[in-house]
Amino acid sequence: MTSTLAMSPTESAAPAxxxxxxxxxxxxxxxxxxxVVHVGVTRELSWGDPGGxxxxxxxxxxxLFATLAGISIALMSGxxxxxxxxxxxxxxxxxLVRAFVLFVIGGLLTALGTDVSxxxxxxxxxxxxxxxxLTWTPRRLLLLAAGWAVVAPVLTVWLAQVIPGGCDWNAETCSGAQITDLAVLGDYPxxxxxxxxxxxxAVGRSDLGSTAVRVRMLAAGVPLMxxxxxxxxxxxxxxxxxASDWAQLRTAEPHSGTTFEIAxxxxFGLTLLAVLLLIADRLRPLMFPIAAVGSMPLTVYAAHIVAIRILGDSVPESEGDTLLAVFLxxxxxxxxxWVSTFGRGPLERLVTGISTRAVRSR
Structure with a gap:
């Protein structure tokens, strides 16, 4: 999606x-x-076991996907x-219109009934x-994000215990209204x-073409990890x-939503992004196939869930690695x-078209 944004007149085409x-x-x-997570065979992460x-x-x-959402918002807003x-x-x-369309598409994909969250x-x-x-400075945004990283996990534990129809925090299944699940109880609260x-x-509001900014991202990402x-x-x-919901705040397990996992x-995401920005000037052609996936993420994401729905339980777990390789x-x-031939993905065109028409019709 970012690849379709116009450059400002003062930008050099190559760095941009x-x-x-x-x-x-x-x-x-x-x-x-x-x-990989949705299709591959789940193993415990162990640096001594390459299979994991x-x-x-x-x-x-x-x-990383959610962090890039913030960057996309910055790129769409100046x-x-x-x-x-x-x-x-x-x-x-x-x-806001983009958000509504994404919400509808997400609901349709959820209705397919796969095991994917x-x-x-x-x-x-x-x-x-x-x-x-949208009008906040990067400094204010980072200060708010840092404070919220400490407050939000504690808040979600408390909310999960007191909201009507709730359940234990970080439980596998939760009842209650969908908005409650989205905000507090789900895999992506x-x-x-x-x-x-x-x-x-905040990152998107910074000058990502600056080497100094990229180095600062790297210098922040590694200590955070x-x-x-x-x-x-x-x-x-x-x-x-x-031992308890509160005790789980001391972990950094995937989808635990703790301050440790957030940090x-x-x-990890900031480090990866900084490295990609630092090497992109020299390795841009080699990065194109992966970047092509990232330029049509909504289409690719939706397609893989539809494929999982079609395959269902027909693939034995023992063949999970083979299936994953085929998927990738x-x-x-x-x-x-697709990108080489048509440019933007079909769902990306749909979302952009609807949001653009909504603004023009004001």
């Missing part, structure tokens, strides 16, 4: 193109990572120069919730995930983390051919 390819490549890796290395995608891919006045109203309307409705919720913050969207919005995963390992040594996985190869090949 490299930056957009890097963002699309990051988004492509996020989508492919979610396919793909499990690094669990949780981190969707968090990049380093937020809009004002009537232009701000138009941008907010366009983003569809992220698109939370993605849409993040789009809508970011609207009040919007209350917690706003941290990633706000961080992404160490703080999140190292802190969780230390905190988990003080008693049983499964670790967000740091076909996805990258199809996206590369």
């Amino acid at each position: 193109a490299s930056r957009l390819v890097a963002l699309d490549a990051a988004r492509g890796l996020a989508v492919l990572g979610m396919i 290395w793909l499990s690094i995608a669990n949780g981190r891919s969707s968090i 990049r380093e120069r937020p809009p004002a006045g009537q232009q701000l109203v138009a941008v907010r309307l366009r983003i 569809v992220i698109l409705q939370t993605y849409a919720l993040l789009f809508a919730c970011c609207l009040p913050f 919007g209350v917690v995930w706003m941290t990633f969207a706000l961080t992404g919005l 160490l703080l999140g995963y190292g802190g969780a390992r230390l905190a988990s040594s003080f008693g049983d983390v499964t 670790g996985s967000l740091g 190869v076909l996805t990258v090949a199809a996206a590369t051919i």
